[in-house]
Amino acid sequence: MDTYYHAKDLHRFAEIGREAPELWQKFLDWYTAVFEEGALTAREKALVALGVAHAVQCPYCIDAFSTACLEKGSTPEQMTEAVHVAAAIRGGASLVHGVQMRSHVDKLSM
Amino acid sequence: MALLTLTNTGHPLADAAAQRATLAALPMARPFEEAVASAGHAPLHTTHLGVLQINVGKRCNQACRHCHVDAGPDRREVMPSEVVDACLGFLEASDIPTLDITGGAPELHPLFRDIVGRARAMGRHVMDRCNLTITRLPSYAGLPDFLAGHGVEVVASLPSHSARQTDAQRGEGVFADSIAALRRFNEVGYGVEGSGLLLHLVTNPVGAYLPGAQAALEADWTRELRRRHGVTFNRLYTITNMPISRFLQFLIDSGNLQDYMDRLAGAFNPATVDGLMCRSMLSVGWDGRLYDCDFNQMMELGLAGEVPSTIFEATPASMASRRIVIGPHCFGCTAGAGSSCGGATV
Numbered sequence: 001m002d003t004y005y006h007a008k009d010l011h012r013f014a015e016i017g018r019e020a021p022e023l024w025q026k027f028l029d030w031y032t033a034v035f036e037e038g039a040l041t042a043r044e045k046a047l048v049a050l051g052v053a054h055a056v057q058c059p060y061c062i063d064a065f066s067t068a069c070l071e072k073g074s075t076p077e078q079m080t081e082a083v084h085v086a087a088a089i090r091g092g093a094s095l096v097h098g099v100q101m102r103s104h105v106d107k108l109s110m
Numbered sequence: 111m112a113l114l115t116l117t118n119t120g121h122p123l124a125d126a127a128a129q130r131a132t133l134a135a136l137p138m139a140r141p142f143e144e145a146v147a148s149a150g151h152a153p154l155h156t157t158h159l160g161v162l163q164i165n166v167g168k169r170c171n172q173a174c175r176h177c178h179v180d181a182g183p184d185r186r187e188v189m190p191s192e193v194v195d196a197c198l199g200f201l202e203a204s205d206i207p208t209l210d211i212t213g214g215a216p217e218l219h220p221l222f223r224d225i226v227g228r229a230r231a232m233g234r235h236v237m238d239r240c241n242l243t244i245t246r247l248p249s250y251a252g253l254p255d256f257l258a259g260h261g262v263e264v265v266a267s268l269p270s271h272s273a274r275q276t277d278a279q280r281g282e283g284v285f286a287d288s289i290a291a292l293r294r295f296n297e298v299g300y301g302v303e304g305s306g307l308l309l310h311l312v313t314n315p316v317g318a319y320l321p322g323a324q325a326a327l328e329a330d331w332t333r334e335l336r337r338r339h340g341v342t343f344n345r346l347y348t349i350t351n352m353p354i355s356r357f358l359q360f361l362i363d364s365g366n367l368q369d370y371m372d373r374l375a376g377a378f379n380p381a382t383v384d385g386l387m388c389r390s391m392l393s394v395g396w397d398g399r400l401y402d403c404d405f406n407q408m409m410e411l412g413l414a415g416e417v418p419s420t421i422f423e424a425t426p427a428s429m430a431s432r433r434i435v436i437g438p439h440c441f442g443c444t445a446g447a448g449s450s451c452g453g454a455t456v
Contacts, residue, residue, distance in 0.1 A: 041326060070315065073322035073330055075272040 010060045043072040050079055051086035115173060115182040116356060123359050124180065126410035132362070133353060133438040136371055142440045149380035154434040156402075159426060160390035163210040163451070164189070164197050165404060166219040167396045172241055174280045176314065178354040178408050181214040193398040194221050196421045198228050204426035210391075210451065212239040212404060217253055230260045237263045239451075242291040243284055254291075258298045263308040265347070265451070266292070271334045275316040292341040301343040312453070314349045318366035320377060320446050321348035324454040347453025350374070352405050352442040374441035382448030385455030388434050394421050402434045404451075405442075411435045 017024025035045050046068040053061035069079050116124040123129055146154050165179070166189040173182035189197075201209055209229040216222055216238060229236050238257060245253045257264055268288050270276045276285035292309075296302060301309035311331065315321050328346035335341040351357045353371060361367040393401040398420045401407040414433045418424040448455030 037326075043322070043326060043330070067319050070317065070319045071322050073327040075270060075275060077272060077274070 005059050007059075007063065010064060013060075043069075043074055046072050047074055047078065047082045051082040054083050055086040055090055115180045115184055116359065117180055118182070118184045121359065123355065123362075126408065129354060129358055130409055130411075130437065132358065132367075133371070136368060136438065138371065138375055138438060140375070142436050142438055142444075145375070145378045145441070145444065146383055146436070149383045151383050154383070154386070154436055155389070156430065156432045156434060157389045159204060159206050159392055159430050161208045161210050161387070161451075162197065162201050162204070162206045162392055162394070163212060163404060164194075164225075164394045165212050165214070165396055165407060166194070166216050166222070166225070167214045169218045170213060170215040170241065171218070171244055171247060172215070172281055172284065174356070175360060176279055176316075176351050176357040178352050178357060178405060179214060180355045180408070185214065187214075187396045188219060189221075189396040189398075191221060193394070193396070193421065194225060196398060197394055198225065198232075200421055200424060200426065201229060201234060202232055206234070206392075206426070208235045208237060210237045210239070215241050215244045217244050217250055223256060226257075226260050226262060230262075235263065236260065237265055240264050240266045241280075242266050242268065242288040245291045245294060246287045254295050254298045254300065258300065258307055261307070263310070264295065264300055265310045265312060266295075266343075267312045267314075268292075269313050269316050271331055271338070279316045289339050289341060292335075292339070292343070296342055301341075303342075308345075309343045310345045310347055311343050312347045312349055314351050318351075318361060318364065318370045318373075320373065321350055321449070321454075324348045324447060345453070347451075348447070348449070349451075349453060350442045350445055350449035353439055354405055354408050371438065371441065374445045375438075377445035378441060379444055379446060379448060379456065381456045382444045385448060385450065386443055387450035387452070387455075388443075391451075392424075392429050398422055400424060400429070402432070405439055406435055406437075409437065409439060411437065 014024070035042060040048070046065055049061070050065040050069050053065050066079065123132070143153070146152065168179055168181045168185035168187040169183070170181035170185070171183060211222070211225060213219070217240065219225070226236055226238070244250050267280075268276060269279050273285035276288065277283065292301075295309050298307070299305035300307045313321065313327065313331070321327070324346060327348060331346050332343075335343065353361055353367070358367070361370050388402040388406070391403060393403050393407050395401065395407050399407075400413050400419060400421060401411065402413065412419055412435070414435045417428055417432060443449045
Protein backbone atom coordinates (compact mmCIF):
# COMPACT_ATOMS: atom_id res chain seq x y z
CA MET A 1 0.00 0.00 0.00
CA ASP A 2 1.43 3.38 -0.97
CA THR A 3 1.64 6.07 1.68
CA TYR A 4 3.02 9.58 1.93
CA TYR A 5 5.49 8.49 4.64
CA HIS A 6 8.03 5.69 4.13
CA ALA A 7 10.09 4.47 7.10
CA LYS A 8 13.12 3.83 4.86
CA ASP A 9 13.13 7.52 3.83
CA LEU A 10 14.67 8.37 7.20
CA HIS A 11 17.90 6.81 5.93
CA ARG A 12 17.77 9.18 2.94
CA PHE A 13 17.67 12.27 5.15
CA ALA A 14 21.15 13.36 4.01
CA GLU A 15 19.88 13.71 0.44
CA ILE A 16 18.32 16.99 1.49
CA GLY A 17 21.87 18.36 1.65
CA ARG A 18 22.58 17.82 -2.05
CA GLU A 19 21.25 21.14 -3.25
CA ALA A 20 22.46 23.12 -0.22
CA PRO A 21 25.47 21.32 1.29
CA GLU A 22 26.67 24.25 3.39
CA LEU A 23 23.29 24.71 5.04
CA TRP A 24 23.04 20.95 5.61
CA GLN A 25 26.47 20.91 7.25
CA LYS A 26 25.52 23.83 9.50
CA PHE A 27 22.37 21.97 10.49
CA LEU A 28 24.33 18.77 11.19
CA ASP A 29 26.92 20.57 13.32
CA TRP A 30 24.24 22.36 15.32
CA TYR A 31 22.10 19.23 15.66
CA THR A 32 25.08 17.18 16.87
CA ALA A 33 26.07 19.83 19.41
CA VAL A 34 22.51 20.09 20.71
CA PHE A 35 22.39 16.41 21.62
CA GLU A 36 25.76 16.21 23.34
CA GLU A 37 25.89 15.82 27.11
CA GLY A 38 25.51 19.21 28.74
CA ALA A 39 23.46 20.58 31.60
CA LEU A 40 21.00 17.88 30.50
CA THR A 41 22.14 14.31 29.99
CA ALA A 42 21.93 12.70 26.56
CA ARG A 43 19.17 10.48 27.95
CA GLU A 44 17.13 13.48 29.14
CA LYS A 45 17.59 15.23 25.79
CA ALA A 46 16.34 12.15 23.95
CA LEU A 47 13.20 12.19 26.15
CA VAL A 48 12.63 15.88 25.34
CA ALA A 49 13.10 15.06 21.64
CA LEU A 50 10.61 12.19 21.91
CA GLY A 51 8.02 14.55 23.42
CA VAL A 52 8.59 17.15 20.71
CA ALA A 53 8.44 14.44 18.03
CA HIS A 54 4.92 13.66 19.22
CA ALA A 55 3.96 17.32 19.46
CA VAL A 56 5.01 17.94 15.85
CA GLN A 57 3.73 14.46 14.89
CA CYS A 58 6.80 13.50 12.89
CA PRO A 59 6.77 9.70 12.31
CA TYR A 60 10.47 9.67 11.41
CA CYS A 61 11.35 11.48 14.64
CA ILE A 62 9.09 9.20 16.68
CA ASP A 63 10.83 6.07 15.32
CA ALA A 64 14.30 7.57 15.68
CA PHE A 65 13.86 8.90 19.20
CA SER A 66 11.94 5.89 20.47
CA THR A 67 15.04 3.85 19.58
CA ALA A 68 17.34 6.55 20.95
CA CYS A 69 15.47 6.66 24.27
CA LEU A 70 15.68 2.88 24.66
CA GLU A 71 19.35 2.86 23.70
CA LYS A 72 20.09 5.56 26.24
CA GLY A 73 18.43 3.54 28.98
CA SER A 74 14.97 5.05 29.32
CA THR A 75 12.15 2.71 30.19
CA PRO A 76 8.84 2.55 28.28
CA GLU A 77 7.20 4.02 31.40
CA GLN A 78 9.48 7.09 31.28
CA MET A 79 8.93 7.44 27.53
CA THR A 80 5.16 7.26 27.95
CA GLU A 81 5.28 10.00 30.56
CA ALA A 82 7.29 12.17 28.13
CA VAL A 83 4.59 11.66 25.48
CA HIS A 84 1.93 12.63 28.02
CA VAL A 85 3.84 15.83 28.79
CA ALA A 86 3.86 16.69 25.07
CA ALA A 87 0.19 15.78 24.72
CA ALA A 88 -0.75 17.82 27.80
CA ILE A 89 1.01 20.89 26.44
CA ARG A 90 -0.64 20.43 23.06
CA GLY A 91 -4.04 19.95 24.70
CA GLY A 92 -3.49 22.86 27.05
CA ALA A 93 -2.36 25.07 24.17
CA SER A 94 -5.61 24.36 22.34
CA LEU A 95 -7.67 24.88 25.43
CA VAL A 96 -6.04 28.17 26.41
CA HIS A 97 -7.07 29.55 23.00
CA GLY A 98 -10.59 29.16 24.32
CA VAL A 99 -9.96 32.44 26.14
CA GLN A 100 -9.55 34.10 22.75
CA MET A 101 -12.80 32.46 21.69
CA ARG A 102 -14.51 33.79 24.80
CA SER A 103 -13.12 37.29 24.25
CA HIS A 104 -14.38 37.32 20.67
CA VAL A 105 -17.75 35.95 21.70
CA ASP A 106 -17.98 38.56 24.46
CA LYS A 107 -17.18 41.32 21.99
CA LEU A 108 -19.93 40.19 19.63
CA SER A 109 -22.50 39.34 22.24
CA MET A 110 -25.05 41.50 24.01
CA MET B 111 7.92 -20.94 33.56
CA ALA B 112 5.75 -21.53 30.50
CA LEU B 113 8.43 -20.88 27.91
CA LEU B 114 10.16 -24.07 26.82
CA THR B 115 13.55 -24.14 25.19
CA LEU B 116 13.99 -24.31 21.43
CA THR B 117 15.62 -27.70 21.89
CA ASN B 118 12.73 -29.27 23.71
CA THR B 119 10.04 -27.78 21.48
CA GLY B 120 11.79 -29.13 18.40
CA HIS B 121 12.26 -25.65 16.93
CA PRO B 122 14.44 -25.60 13.78
CA LEU B 123 16.68 -22.91 15.34
CA ALA B 124 17.69 -25.35 18.06
CA ASP B 125 20.17 -26.54 15.46
CA ALA B 126 23.30 -24.35 15.42
CA ALA B 127 23.79 -25.05 11.71
CA ALA B 128 20.33 -23.59 11.04
CA GLN B 129 21.28 -20.47 13.00
CA ARG B 130 24.51 -20.09 11.05
CA ALA B 131 22.67 -20.56 7.75
CA THR B 132 20.06 -17.97 8.74
CA LEU B 133 22.71 -15.34 9.43
CA ALA B 134 24.79 -16.29 6.38
CA ALA B 135 21.78 -15.77 4.11
CA LEU B 136 21.29 -12.15 5.18
CA PRO B 137 22.57 -9.44 2.84
CA MET B 138 25.20 -7.45 4.77
CA ALA B 139 27.01 -4.28 3.72
CA ARG B 140 30.28 -6.14 4.32
CA PRO B 141 31.37 -9.36 6.03
CA PHE B 142 32.80 -9.18 9.55
CA GLU B 143 36.15 -10.37 8.21
CA GLU B 144 36.36 -7.24 6.05
CA ALA B 145 35.31 -5.01 8.95
CA VAL B 146 38.06 -6.28 11.30
CA ALA B 147 40.54 -6.15 8.43
CA SER B 148 39.71 -2.45 8.04
CA ALA B 149 40.67 -2.08 11.70
CA GLY B 150 44.06 -3.66 11.01
CA HIS B 151 43.26 -7.20 12.10
CA ALA B 152 43.48 -9.67 9.23
CA PRO B 153 42.97 -12.25 10.52
CA LEU B 154 41.68 -11.64 14.04
CA HIS B 155 44.06 -13.26 16.52
CA THR B 156 44.32 -13.90 20.25
CA THR B 157 46.67 -11.75 22.31
CA HIS B 158 47.06 -13.88 25.46
CA LEU B 159 45.12 -16.16 27.80
CA GLY B 160 43.58 -14.03 30.52
CA VAL B 161 40.34 -15.91 31.24
CA LEU B 162 39.31 -19.55 31.21
CA GLN B 163 35.54 -19.53 30.85
CA ILE B 164 33.81 -22.82 31.52
CA ASN B 165 30.17 -23.37 30.61
CA VAL B 166 29.22 -26.05 33.10
CA GLY B 167 25.83 -26.81 31.58
CA LYS B 168 22.60 -25.63 30.03
CA ARG B 169 20.30 -26.27 32.97
CA CYS B 170 18.74 -23.12 34.36
CA ASN B 171 15.86 -22.31 36.68
CA GLN B 172 14.85 -19.59 34.21
CA ALA B 173 14.16 -19.58 30.46
CA CYS B 174 14.82 -16.00 29.36
CA ARG B 175 13.55 -14.89 25.97
CA HIS B 176 16.94 -13.62 24.80
CA CYS B 177 19.10 -16.53 26.00
CA HIS B 178 21.88 -17.37 23.55
CA VAL B 179 22.44 -20.70 25.32
CA ASP B 180 18.82 -21.87 24.94
CA ALA B 181 19.12 -22.74 28.61
CA GLY B 182 16.18 -23.74 30.76
CA PRO B 183 14.79 -26.12 33.35
CA ASP B 184 14.25 -28.77 30.68
CA ARG B 185 17.88 -28.91 29.52
CA ARG B 186 19.93 -31.85 30.74
CA GLU B 187 23.48 -31.01 29.59
CA VAL B 188 25.79 -30.93 32.63
CA MET B 189 29.59 -30.90 32.53
CA PRO B 190 30.79 -34.39 33.57
CA SER B 191 33.29 -34.65 36.43
CA GLU B 192 36.12 -35.75 34.11
CA VAL B 193 35.66 -32.54 32.08
CA VAL B 194 35.64 -30.51 35.31
CA ASP B 195 38.91 -32.21 36.32
CA ALA B 196 40.45 -31.53 32.91
CA CYS B 197 39.45 -27.84 33.10
CA LEU B 198 40.93 -27.42 36.56
CA GLY B 199 44.06 -29.35 35.52
CA PHE B 200 44.45 -27.00 32.56
CA LEU B 201 43.96 -24.00 34.83
CA GLU B 202 46.56 -25.25 37.30
CA ALA B 203 49.09 -25.89 34.53
CA SER B 204 48.61 -22.34 33.25
CA ASP B 205 49.14 -18.88 34.63
CA ILE B 206 45.61 -17.82 33.64
CA PRO B 207 44.53 -15.52 36.46
CA THR B 208 40.73 -15.84 36.14
CA LEU B 209 38.23 -18.67 36.06
CA ASP B 210 34.85 -17.50 34.73
CA ILE B 211 32.01 -19.95 35.49
CA THR B 212 28.90 -19.69 33.36
CA GLY B 213 25.91 -21.75 32.21
CA GLY B 214 22.85 -22.09 32.35
CA ALA B 215 22.72 -21.37 36.00
CA PRO B 216 26.23 -22.55 36.91
CA GLU B 217 25.32 -23.00 40.56
CA LEU B 218 23.01 -25.89 39.57
CA HIS B 219 26.06 -27.96 38.70
CA PRO B 220 26.52 -30.59 41.44
CA LEU B 221 30.25 -29.78 41.63
CA PHE B 222 29.90 -25.99 41.59
CA ARG B 223 31.18 -25.47 45.13
CA ASP B 224 34.01 -27.93 44.53
CA ILE B 225 35.06 -26.06 41.36
CA VAL B 226 35.08 -22.73 43.19
CA GLY B 227 37.02 -24.16 46.14
CA ARG B 228 39.67 -25.81 43.98
CA ALA B 229 40.21 -22.74 41.78
CA ARG B 230 40.48 -20.47 44.80
CA ALA B 231 42.95 -22.89 46.41
CA MET B 232 45.11 -22.36 43.31
CA GLY B 233 44.94 -18.63 44.03
CA ARG B 234 42.88 -17.86 40.94
CA HIS B 235 40.24 -15.18 40.73
CA VAL B 236 36.78 -16.74 40.29
CA MET B 237 33.75 -15.15 38.65
CA ASP B 238 30.23 -16.56 38.97
CA ARG B 239 27.72 -15.51 36.30
CA CYS B 240 24.65 -15.59 38.48
CA ASN B 241 21.02 -15.13 37.45
CA LEU B 242 20.17 -13.96 41.02
CA THR B 243 16.92 -15.93 41.31
CA ILE B 244 18.82 -19.16 41.85
CA THR B 245 19.55 -17.92 45.37
CA ARG B 246 15.80 -17.77 46.06
CA LEU B 247 15.45 -21.53 45.72
CA PRO B 248 15.54 -23.13 49.18
CA SER B 249 18.43 -25.47 48.34
CA TYR B 250 20.57 -22.58 47.13
CA ALA B 251 19.74 -19.94 49.73
CA GLY B 252 23.22 -20.31 51.25
CA LEU B 253 24.98 -19.35 48.01
CA PRO B 254 25.66 -15.69 48.88
CA ASP B 255 27.42 -16.76 52.10
CA PHE B 256 29.39 -19.46 50.26
CA LEU B 257 30.46 -17.06 47.49
CA ALA B 258 31.39 -14.38 50.01
CA GLY B 259 33.43 -16.92 51.99
CA HIS B 260 35.48 -17.69 48.89
CA GLY B 261 35.77 -14.09 47.68
CA VAL B 262 34.04 -14.91 44.39
CA GLU B 263 33.22 -12.02 42.08
CA VAL B 264 29.49 -12.13 41.28
CA VAL B 265 28.36 -10.95 37.86
CA ALA B 266 24.59 -10.87 38.02
CA SER B 267 22.04 -10.48 35.25
CA LEU B 268 19.38 -7.80 35.54
CA PRO B 269 18.28 -6.30 32.21
CA SER B 270 16.37 -3.34 33.60
CA HIS B 271 15.63 -1.46 36.80
CA SER B 272 12.03 -1.59 35.63
CA ALA B 273 10.03 -4.62 36.82
CA ARG B 274 7.94 -4.73 33.67
CA GLN B 275 10.95 -4.83 31.33
CA THR B 276 12.85 -7.36 33.41
CA ASP B 277 9.85 -9.67 33.70
CA ALA B 278 9.14 -9.32 29.96
CA GLN B 279 12.55 -10.76 29.21
CA ARG B 280 13.21 -13.11 32.09
CA GLY B 281 9.77 -14.24 33.27
CA GLU B 282 6.96 -13.10 35.52
CA GLY B 283 8.13 -12.27 39.04
CA VAL B 284 11.84 -12.41 38.21
CA PHE B 285 12.40 -8.74 39.01
CA ALA B 286 10.97 -9.03 42.52
CA ASP B 287 13.00 -12.19 43.16
CA SER B 288 16.13 -10.53 41.78
CA ILE B 289 15.74 -7.53 44.09
CA ALA B 290 15.26 -9.86 47.06
CA ALA B 291 18.41 -11.72 46.00
CA LEU B 292 20.37 -8.47 45.65
CA ARG B 293 19.32 -7.46 49.17
CA ARG B 294 20.66 -10.77 50.45
CA PHE B 295 23.95 -10.25 48.59
CA ASN B 296 24.17 -6.77 50.13
CA GLU B 297 23.55 -8.26 53.59
CA VAL B 298 26.61 -10.49 53.31
CA GLY B 299 28.70 -7.55 52.07
CA TYR B 300 28.46 -7.84 48.28
CA GLY B 301 28.30 -4.47 46.53
CA VAL B 302 29.00 -2.69 49.80
CA GLU B 303 31.83 -0.18 49.71
CA GLY B 304 34.95 -1.35 51.52
CA SER B 305 33.90 -5.02 51.76
CA GLY B 306 36.05 -6.15 48.86
CA LEU B 307 33.16 -8.32 47.66
CA LEU B 308 32.36 -7.44 44.08
CA LEU B 309 28.79 -7.49 42.80
CA HIS B 310 28.44 -6.33 39.22
CA LEU B 311 25.17 -6.12 37.31
CA VAL B 312 24.76 -6.97 33.64
CA THR B 313 22.11 -5.18 31.62
CA ASN B 314 21.18 -6.06 28.09
CA PRO B 315 18.47 -4.39 25.99
CA VAL B 316 14.95 -5.74 26.30
CA GLY B 317 14.50 -5.82 22.55
CA ALA B 318 16.13 -5.19 19.18
CA TYR B 319 18.27 -2.18 20.00
CA LEU B 320 21.76 -1.40 21.25
CA PRO B 321 22.60 -0.84 24.92
CA GLY B 322 23.13 2.68 26.21
CA ALA B 323 26.35 4.32 27.33
CA GLN B 324 27.64 2.23 30.23
CA ALA B 325 28.82 5.06 32.48
CA ALA B 326 25.62 7.08 32.06
CA LEU B 327 23.44 4.04 32.69
CA GLU B 328 25.48 3.08 35.75
CA ALA B 329 24.72 6.45 37.31
CA ASP B 330 20.99 6.03 36.59
CA TRP B 331 20.94 2.48 37.91
CA THR B 332 22.86 3.35 41.06
CA ARG B 333 20.36 6.10 41.83
CA GLU B 334 17.22 4.13 40.92
CA LEU B 335 18.11 0.87 42.67
CA ARG B 336 19.15 2.70 45.82
CA ARG B 337 16.14 5.05 45.83
CA ARG B 338 13.47 2.50 44.98
CA HIS B 339 14.84 -0.69 46.46
CA GLY B 340 17.70 0.18 48.82
CA VAL B 341 20.08 -1.99 46.80
CA THR B 342 23.73 -1.25 46.01
CA PHE B 343 26.19 -2.77 43.55
CA ASN B 344 29.69 -2.09 42.20
CA ARG B 345 29.64 -1.75 38.43
CA LEU B 346 27.05 -1.96 35.66
CA TYR B 347 28.05 -3.84 32.51
CA THR B 348 26.19 -3.25 29.26
CA ILE B 349 26.00 -6.23 26.91
CA THR B 350 24.60 -6.32 23.40
CA ASN B 351 22.11 -9.06 22.59
CA MET B 352 23.61 -11.52 20.14
CA PRO B 353 21.62 -12.80 17.14
CA ILE B 354 21.88 -16.37 18.42
CA SER B 355 19.38 -18.97 19.58
CA ARG B 356 16.30 -17.52 21.33
CA PHE B 357 17.18 -13.89 20.60
CA LEU B 358 17.59 -14.87 16.94
CA GLN B 359 14.17 -16.47 17.13
CA PHE B 360 12.76 -13.24 18.61
CA LEU B 361 14.38 -11.17 15.84
CA ILE B 362 12.85 -13.37 13.15
CA ASP B 363 9.41 -13.61 14.75
CA SER B 364 9.24 -9.85 15.35
CA GLY B 365 10.45 -8.95 11.84
CA ASN B 366 13.54 -7.20 13.20
CA LEU B 367 16.36 -9.47 12.02
CA GLN B 368 17.62 -7.57 8.98
CA ASP B 369 17.29 -4.14 10.61
CA TYR B 370 19.07 -5.38 13.74
CA MET B 371 21.96 -6.88 11.79
CA ASP B 372 22.21 -3.67 9.74
CA ARG B 373 22.26 -1.71 13.01
CA LEU B 374 25.06 -3.87 14.44
CA ALA B 375 27.12 -3.75 11.25
CA GLY B 376 26.49 -0.04 10.73
CA ALA B 377 27.66 0.69 14.27
CA PHE B 378 30.95 -1.21 13.79
CA ASN B 379 33.56 0.58 15.88
CA PRO B 380 37.18 -0.29 15.03
CA ALA B 381 38.26 0.86 18.51
CA THR B 382 36.43 -2.10 20.04
CA VAL B 383 38.61 -4.73 18.36
CA ASP B 384 41.53 -4.41 20.78
CA GLY B 385 39.27 -5.24 23.73
CA LEU B 386 37.31 -8.13 22.23
CA MET B 387 36.98 -10.84 24.88
CA CYS B 388 37.72 -13.63 22.39
CA ARG B 389 41.26 -12.27 22.10
CA SER B 390 42.12 -13.18 25.68
CA MET B 391 39.73 -16.04 26.48
CA LEU B 392 39.39 -19.76 26.08
CA SER B 393 35.83 -21.08 26.31
CA VAL B 394 35.08 -24.67 27.32
CA GLY B 395 31.73 -26.33 26.59
CA TRP B 396 29.93 -28.70 28.96
CA ASP B 397 31.33 -31.65 26.99
CA GLY B 398 34.92 -30.36 27.00
CA ARG B 399 34.99 -28.91 23.49
CA LEU B 400 36.93 -25.68 23.06
CA TYR B 401 35.82 -22.39 21.54
CA ASP B 402 36.98 -18.79 21.22
CA CYS B 403 33.97 -17.51 23.17
CA ASP B 404 30.62 -18.58 24.61
CA PHE B 405 28.82 -17.26 21.53
CA ASN B 406 30.91 -19.36 19.15
CA GLN B 407 30.24 -22.24 21.53
CA MET B 408 26.49 -21.92 21.04
CA MET B 409 26.96 -21.55 17.28
CA GLU B 410 29.12 -24.71 17.43
CA LEU B 411 32.04 -22.92 15.81
CA GLY B 412 35.08 -24.78 17.18
CA LEU B 413 38.65 -23.55 17.21
CA ALA B 414 40.39 -22.89 13.90
CA GLY B 415 43.51 -24.55 12.58
CA GLU B 416 45.65 -27.36 13.88
CA VAL B 417 45.02 -26.90 17.58
CA PRO B 418 43.45 -29.34 20.07
CA SER B 419 39.68 -29.32 19.93
CA THR B 420 38.97 -30.45 23.52
CA ILE B 421 40.23 -29.57 26.97
CA PHE B 422 41.57 -33.12 27.33
CA GLU B 423 44.31 -32.55 24.74
CA ALA B 424 44.81 -28.82 25.28
CA THR B 425 47.86 -27.31 26.92
CA PRO B 426 48.24 -23.64 27.85
CA ALA B 427 51.03 -23.30 25.28
CA SER B 428 48.90 -24.76 22.49
CA MET B 429 46.03 -22.38 23.27
CA ALA B 430 47.85 -19.09 23.76
CA SER B 431 48.08 -18.04 20.13
CA ARG B 432 45.11 -18.79 17.90
CA ARG B 433 43.33 -17.44 14.86
CA ILE B 434 39.81 -16.55 16.02
CA VAL B 435 36.79 -18.00 14.26
CA ILE B 436 34.40 -15.24 13.21
CA GLY B 437 30.94 -14.84 11.70
CA PRO B 438 28.19 -12.27 11.21
CA HIS B 439 27.20 -12.58 14.90
CA CYS B 440 30.56 -11.03 15.83
CA PHE B 441 29.19 -7.61 14.81
CA GLY B 442 27.37 -7.79 18.17
CA CYS B 443 30.64 -7.36 20.05
CA THR B 444 31.96 -4.49 17.91
CA ALA B 445 28.86 -2.28 17.72
CA GLY B 446 28.95 1.12 19.38
CA ALA B 447 30.95 1.00 22.61
CA GLY B 448 31.56 -2.72 22.16
CA SER B 449 30.30 -5.64 24.19
CA SER B 450 31.95 -8.35 26.22
CA CYS B 451 31.40 -10.43 29.33
CA GLY B 452 32.84 -7.40 31.13
CA GLY B 453 30.53 -4.92 29.42
CA ALA B 454 31.53 -2.15 27.03
CA THR B 455 35.07 -2.37 25.69
CA VAL B 456 35.76 1.27 24.82
